[in-house]
Amino acid sequence: MKILLVGEYSRLHNSLKEGLEQLNHDVTIVATYDGFKKYSVDILIKKKYQNGIKRKIKNALYLFFGYDLESHNIKKQIIGHRSKLCNYDIVQFINEASFGCTPKIEKTIFDLITSWNKNVFLLSCGTDYISVSYADENKFRYSILTPYKNGIDKNHISAYGLKYLTPKFKALHTHIYKTIKGVIASDIDYHIPLKKHPKYLGLIPNPINTDLLKFKSPKIKDKVIIFHGINAHNYFKKGNNIFENALAIVNKDYSDRIKIITVTSLPYSEYIKAYDEAHILLDQVYAYDQGYNALEAMAKGKVVFTGAEQEWLDYYNIKEDTIAINALPDAKAVAQKLIWLINNPEKISEISRNARQFIENQHHYISSAKQYLNLWNKTL
The missing domain is CATH 3.40.50.2000 (Glycogen Phosphorylase B;)
Incomplete structure (x- = not known):
């Protein structure tokens, strides 16, 4: 099969790609770099407004006019790669906002890629509407929102995924779930909130390429x-x-x-x-x-x-x-x-x-x- 993996978190899609290729499938990853981690990507979508004067211009335009230069730049690149992003048998998005764009642009990108392909699936392997909602309603004994709710972290609020609870991201979530064939969880933290959802297909544990990770038996000498x-x-x-x-x-x-x-x-x-x-x-x-x-x-x-x-x-x-x-x-x-x-x-x-x-x-x-x-x- 020809498979398109959209987005990358923590090397999940890279490891899955390596497994699928071992089974003789044709796999392509399209993504931005995952922050400073810089995992391998087949079709790299470049973020151009992350540093220096470009970042300041981007922030000013968004603050005063609500126009996100980075999101529009990413959408433009996706459209430019159309010939490489169409006619796949399977498409899997790694998140409801796989490119870190505004909800409106994420919806446009999602609609473009799904219109060029068939059989679209979604992963729940990071913060998204359902997982953050579940945590926000205090259904876990503790959760990733605990430091935020306890008032410990006052500087990195964006890290908690609270944006997914806003009306625009909730609308994006609803739109995506109407289109996808189903959603897959990568571990227990995402499995629990999804258990009763009609689109939930089940948990598949994170793929780990053990061929690249050599086991080293611990030898404790003095410390x-x-x-x-x-x-x-x-x-x-x-x-x-x-x-x-x-x-x-x-x-x-x-x-x-x-x-x-x-x-x-x-x-x-x-x-x-x-x-x-x-x-x-x-x-x-x-x-x-x-x-x-x-x-x-x-x-x-x-x-x-x-x-x-x-x-x-x-x-x-x-x-x-x-x-x-x-x-x-x-x-x-x-x-x-x-x-x-x-x-x-x-x-x-x-x-x-x-x-x-x-x-x-x-x-x-x-x-x-x-x-x-x-x-x-x-x-x-």
């Missing part, structure tokens, strides 16, 4: 190495403040037994190398399941503090603290788990092996690609 990767824009949303407080607690009594590596907003190619020597990786707090950073680190044999809530344990029928460590929004609780691992290094080796096996069993990119193909074909 346990803890890696903390910070995305400055998502600092509170990811719970980095909780991790830093937990590390401060641990460092008081265990400074001679640990080494802490902290990096901030690295491009993907640098980030994934930066934690190579680590035994433990601190990923995120406000989640029920693992995102891409966690899954790739688990594939490499790291003990990851991330979303591993009871709903995830139940879904995969596994026991607590055997594959990943559930990072609660409580610095003392996180510190206690770190201390437990420091005092029981054999557990680090055990969880490391289990984590790799779990990725191979549940997230292997070719197995995941087969699940997508089966679900797409079943829906047509």
Whole structure:
């Protein structure tokens, strides 16, 4: 089949593409770069108004006239690539706003691409109307909105996806759901809000290309190495403040037994190398399941503090603290788990092996690609 993957988050579509290509399908990704991460894209849609004087002009025009230069620039590029974006058997959008444009332009781009193709699907793998609404209604015990609702984060409000609750984005959501064949969730955090939706097709775990991620059995000599990767824009949303407080607690009594590596907003190619020597990786707090950073680190044999809530344990029928460590929004609780691992290094080796096996069993990119193909074909 000829498949078009629209948009890219955290390398999801790249890994899916690699799996589909192993199964002899023709796959194209059209996307902008995912922020500073710069994942590979076949048809790159360039953002031209992100820095310097161009950004200032763009912001001024939007402020005074409601005209978004970047969105119109992206739409123009999509139209220019029409010959490369038509006649696909399957099209999958990664989000309701795959290009980060205004709702009006996102609708236009969605309508153009769907008019040039057939059989359109949607992923729920990041903030969107349904997931943010569910969190906003406090249906989770805690969620990505918790730091915002608690008033902790006052500087990066855009990171919480609250735009999806505005009338224009809600209208975009309604329009897209009328057109798509169905929506697929990538993990438990998106599966739970969608469970009763008539367009929901089910959960397919994030595809991980284990061929590119070599397992490294942890060898602990004198110190346990803890890696903390910070995305400055998502600092509170990811719970980095909780991790830093937990590390401060641990460092008081265990400074001679640990080494802490902290990096901030690295491009993907640098980030994934930066934690190579680590035994433990601190990923995120406000989640029920693992995102891409966690899954790739688990594939490499790291003990990851991330979303591993009871709903995830139940879904995969596994026991607590055997594959990943559930990072609660409580610095003392996180510190206690770190201390437990420091005092029981054999557990680090055990969880490391289990984590790799779990990725191979549940997230292997070719197995995941087969699940997508089966679900797409079943829906047509």
